[in-house]
Amino acid sequence: MLLSALRRGAIRATCVVAGGVSLSEEYPVFTREEISKRDGKRGATWVTYKDQVYDITEFVNAHPGGAQKIKLAAGASVEPFWRIYKQHLDPAVDIQEILAPMRVGTLDASDFAKETTMTKEKKEDDPYRDEPERHPALTVHTAEPCNAEAPVAMLGDPYITPTELWYVRNHHPVPLDDGDAHKFSVTTDNGAEVSLSVADLKKNYSKTTVTATMQCSGNRRGHMNQYGKTSGTAWGSGAASTAEWAGVPLRVVVADLLFKDKSAPLTAAKALGAKHVIFEAKDDMQASVPVEKALSELGDCMLAYEMNGQPIPRDHGGPLRAIVPGYAGVRNVKWVQRVKLSSDEAEGAWQRGMNYKAMPSHWRTKQDLQGVDFSALPSIHELPVQCAFSSPAPGDALPIDEDSVEVKGWALGSAGRSIHRVEVSADGGETWVEADLEEGLDQPYGRAWAWTTWSAEVPVGEGPVELVARAHDLGGGAMPRTPADVWNIRGLNNNSWPVARLERSNNV
Ligand SMILES: Nc1nc2c(c(=O)[nH]1)N[C@H]1C(S)=C(S)[C@@H](COP(=O)(O)O)O[C@H]1N2
Ligand SMILES: [Mo]
Numbered sequence: 001m002l003l004s005a006l007r008r009g010a011i012r013a014t015c016v017v018a019g020g021v022s023l024s025e026e027y028p029v030f031t032r033e034e035i036s037k038r039d040g041k042r043g044a045t046w047v048t049y050k051d052q053v054y055d056i057t058e059f060v061n062a063h064p065g066g067a068q069k070i071k072l073a074a075g076a077s078v079e080p081f082w083r084i085y086k087q088h089l090d091p092a093v094d095i096q097e098i099l100a101p102m103r104v105g106t107l108d109a110s111d112f113a114k115e116t117t118m119t120k121e122k123k124e125d126d127p128y129r130d131e132p133e134r135h136p137a138l139t140v141h142t143a144e145p146c147n148a149e150a151p152v153a154m155l156g157d158p159y160i161t162p163t164e165l166w167y168v169r170n171h172h173p174v175p176l177d178d179g180d181a182h183k184f185s186v187t188t189d190n191g192a193e194v195s196l197s198v199a200d201l202k203k204n205y206s207k208t209t210v211t212a213t214m215q216c217s218g219n220r221r222g223h224m225n226q227y228g229k230t231s232g233t234a235w236g237s238g239a240a241s242t243a244e245w246a247g248v249p250l251r252v253v254v255a256d257l258l259f260k261d262k263s264a265p266l267t268a269a270k271a272l273g274a275k276h277v278i279f280e281a282k283d284d285m286q287a288s289v290p291v292e293k294a295l296s297e298l299g300d301c302m303l304a305y306e307m308n309g310q311p312i313p314r315d316h317g318g319p320l321r322a323i324v325p326g327y328a329g330v331r332n333v334k335w336v337q338r339v340k341l342s343s344d345e346a347e348g349a350w351q352r353g354m355n356y357k358a359m360p361s362h363w364r365t366k367q368d369l370q371g372v373d374f375s376a377l378p379s380i381h382e383l384p385v386q387c388a389f390s391s392p393a394p395g396d397a398l399p400i401d402e403d404s405v406e407v408k409g410w411a412l413g414s415a416g417r418s419i420h421r422v423e424v425s426a427d428g429g430e431t432w433v434e435a436d437l438e439e440g441l442d443q444p445y446g447r448a449w450a451w452t453t454w455s456a457e458v459p460v461g462e463g464p465v466e467l468v469a470r471a472h473d474l475g476g477g478a479m480p481r482t483p484a485d486v487w488n489i490r491g492l493n494n495n496s497w498p499v500a501r502l503e504r505s506n507n508v
Contacts, residue, residue, distance in 0.1 A: 027053070027103065032111040039075030046104070048077045049095075051112040053105035068153040068391045072137045077115070080136050084162045127173045132314045135164040141233045145170040146315070149238030155390050156410035156453040159439045160211070161241040163308045166316060169216050169239060171350075172283040174314050175335050182319045186257045188272060188341045194257040198305055198319045205248040205256070210300050212325040212449040213412050214332055215240040217356055217380050220388070221491035223499070224483040228364065230491030237388035237498060240412075242450050243316075245323045247304035250277070251295045254341070266295040274341035277301075279322045279333035287331050288346035289324050289381065300325045300447060303336065325449035326416045327381050330356050345379065356380045359488045369489070384486075384495040385479060387411035387422060387454075387471035394500040404459045405467070405502065407435070410451040413473030418443065419452040421472040426458045428466040429481065429497065433458045435469075465502040 030053055038046035044057045047070075056070065063070040065085065073081050082088040088095055122129035128144045138148035150167040180199035187193040196204075222234035254277075255265035269277075269291050277294035280286045293299045302323040305312060312318035317334025324331045330350050345351045352375040359377065363369060389409045392398070398405055405426060411419045422435040433456050440452035458467070470479045480486055483496040 027106045029108050030105045031108040032115075035107070036075040040071060041074075045071070045074045047073045047075070048107050049079065049099060051107040051109070052099070052103055053107055054099055054102040055104045056102055059102060068393075072151050072153065076136060080164075084164060130176060131174055134168065134315070137165060138168065139236070139238060141235070145172055146174075147233050149236060150241050152236060152238045152388070153390055153393065155238065155240060155388065156242075156439075156451060157390060157408065159242065159450075159453060160244055160308060163243070163310065163313060163316070166241040166243065167216070167239045168315050169329060170283075170315070171285055175282040177314045177318050179311070179319050182337075184320060184337045184339065186254060186339045188258060188274065189343055190272070192258055196257075201248055201253070201303065201320075202305065205252055207246050207306075208249055208302070209244055209246045210302055210323060210325055210449065211242065211244045211443075212300075212323060213240060213242040213410075213451045214329050215383055215386065215412065216329040217383065217492040218490075219386075220494040220496075220498075223496065224487055224491045224494045227483045227487050230487075230489055232491050234491075239329070240386075240388070240410075240451075243307045244309070245302060245304040245321075246306035246309075247302045247320075247323070250301040250303055250322070250339070251297065251299075253303055254295060254339070258341070266291060269295055269341050272341065273343050276342050276345050278338075278340040278342050278346040279336050280338035280340065280346075281333050282335040282337050285333065285350060286346040286348050287333050287350045288342070289327060289331050291341070293324065293327070293381070298447065300449065303339070325447070326383075326414075328356065328383055331381060351379055354490060356492065357490070358492070359490060361485075361487045363489055365489075380492060382415035383412075384493055385412070385414045385417070385419075385471055385473040385475070385477040386495045387469050387479065388498050389467065389469065389500050392467070392500060392502060394502075396500075396502055397505045398460070398465060398502045400462075400504045400506050402460065404457050405465065406455065407458055407467060407469070408453070408455045409435075409469060409498070410453050411471035412451045413448055413471075414475055414477050416447045416449055417473040417475045417477075418445070418448040419471055419473055422452075422454045422456075422469060423472075424456040424458050424467065424469045426460045426465050426467055428499075429468050462504075465504065467500040467502065468497040470497050 035046050038044045047054050047056055060067050060070055137151045141147040146168045148168045150165050154165050182198045183195055185193050185195035216239035218232050218235050219239035220237050222236050224230050251265045255262040259268040274291050276288040278288040294301050304321050304323045320336045322333045322336050349355050354374045357374055357377040358380055391408050407424050411422050413419050423432040424435050425432045435454040435456035438453040480496050483494050
């Protein structure tokens with residue numbers, strides 16, 4: 001009722017514009033809350049630009065950037081997206097001309113004022129008083145510390161995830177950023193210690209880049225919960241993102257600062273008895289990786305100071321982050337202040353506690369964990385072969401008369417292995433179509449650190465559509481049909497077939 005009345009209002013207002021009258025007083029006023037309900041899920045799709053409200057229901061499918069993208073702004077402002085897709089603000093494009101016919105209202109003046117002034121005062125003693133601003137398209141699981149998913153529809157398209165849309169996974173408040181002045185040290189167990197600044201790093205070593213997809217081990221944990229409750233944030237498939245990182249190879253810095261013979265840092269580190277490289281961070285978190293990964297040429301580990309061509313933003317570890325391609329997100333330590341060659345793994349919960357340990361499926365309850373020495377279990381490093389849908393989204397409507405559906409997504413091999421095949425099924429895995437592999441195929445052998453994107457046109461019958469997919473990497477690693485086979489109480493490394501059930505309907 002309410003919606004249809006509003007739709008009538010929308011038509012009336014459109015007529016006003018068509019009649020050449022564009023005085024803003026002619027438009028009804030809507031609050032931000034009212035607008036947020038027009039999110040296209042059950043009826044109209046509205047967006048705002050500045051203080052103007054538009055009904056874009058009809059325009060969604062005609063959007064040059066694709067329907068999925070514009071839907072991200074449904075019920076909200078388009079401006080945060082236009083900061084990323086700047087072509088909307090190009091003076092050569094008369095955006096007002098496109099928008100004007102869709103105008104249905106004006107945003108409530110006090111809501112508009114609140115959004116433009118953005119003064120969120122925080123108390124002096126609030127540890128979260130200095131959190132960075134975050135993009136509204138992120139799906140926030142917890143605000144403090146921030147745990148937020150990237151918009152799944154954006155993953156893989158564009159290939160490099162826009163920095164503002166990257167997933168955020170923090171365990172603590174975000175430290176302040178002292179930029180090039182930030183100091184860090186490189187040390188060994190037997191007392192050698194050299195300290196330098198980010199400015200020194202930039203000045204003394206040449207810059208290299210690595211393109212890598214990062215994924216939290218908890219990515220897709222939410223999908224595991226159907227098979228039994230797990231502990232931790234119930235992520236969908238948006239705890240993954242891809243960036244081009246720039247900085248200095250870790251082995252170059254370590255060799256230069258610690259060893260006389262600069263040609264073989266791995267051999268030199270092992271001769272010292274070092275087995276792990278520990279990264280200690282400013283937020284009191286630490287994690288480590290085996291020396292073989294950290295210091296070999298094929299590991300591509302990096303001390304990074306740039307992300308997608310800009311200084312790394314605070315949320316993602318700026319000014320200095322360890323990049324460990326092909327390893328779980330948690331080993332890619334942010335805000336690094338110490339790099340330590342050590343005979344032991346890092347101390348602390350992220351390395352030795354239960355947070356990131358591989359556990360068997362038969363440990364199902366808290367009682368099962370009693371008396372377990374977690375430090376004796378292997379720490380999770382590499383992740384298994386994985387794939388996910390970027391579109392359609394579960395629950396999306398597919399017209400009843402369509403006989404196929406276009407499916408898109410990404411796939412990532414385990415530990416740098418190339419993806420060589422992705423298959424998609426629209427009947428829950430009875431029949432399969434091979435997807436076209438798109439970007440990401442030209443990565444070096446054994447060092448395919450970033451995802452491969454894919455798309456497939458999958459035939460559908462008249463009945464229900466249950467999309468599932470599975471990716472294969474060159475190691476032959478398989479994705480299990482359901483989470484049951486890989487279930488673990490911490491909900492880690494869920495790489496079961498992604499599932500998206502679509503609704504068939506007459507009126508899309
Ligand atoms: N210092 C520090 N590094 C950290 C974390 C953290 O809380 N503190 N979180 C880790 C985890 S669990 C993940 S999945 C990734 C997330 O990186 P992102 O927030 O840039 O996506 O950072 C890792 N590095
Ligand atoms: Mo993580």
